Amino acid sequence: MKVSVDADVCYGSGECAFRAPAVFGFEDGYGFVLPGREESGDDDELIRDIAERCPSQAIRIDGRRVTD
Numbered sequence: 927m928k929v930s931v932d933a934d935v936c937y938g939s940g941e942c943a944f945r946a947p948a949v950f951g952f953e954d955g956y957g958f959v960l961p962g963r964e965e966s967g968d969d970d971e972l973i974r975d976i977a978e979r980c981p982s983q984a985i986r987i988d989g990r991r992v993t994d
């Protein structure tokens with residue numbers, strides 16, 4: 927499962943980085959996926975949950991919004 931953040935719609939809540947600091951970072955008011963962590967691997971369930979709770983639906987899983 928490939929995870930990414932669409933910075934154009936990120937709301938800047940920081941929730942992703944707070945809940946999964948090994949996968950997401952937060953800088954300059956935006957969340958992002960840490961280098962080398964684009965493949966979620968064992969964290970699939972946690973990442974999917976975080977994506978569903980992202981207030982702006984900015985987190986993409988395999989290139990898609992979780993609500994698509």
Ligand code: SF4
Nearest residue numbers: 937939940942957980
């Ligand atoms: S949870 Fe969503 S809105 Fe909040 S920082 Fe992460 S990507 Fe941005």
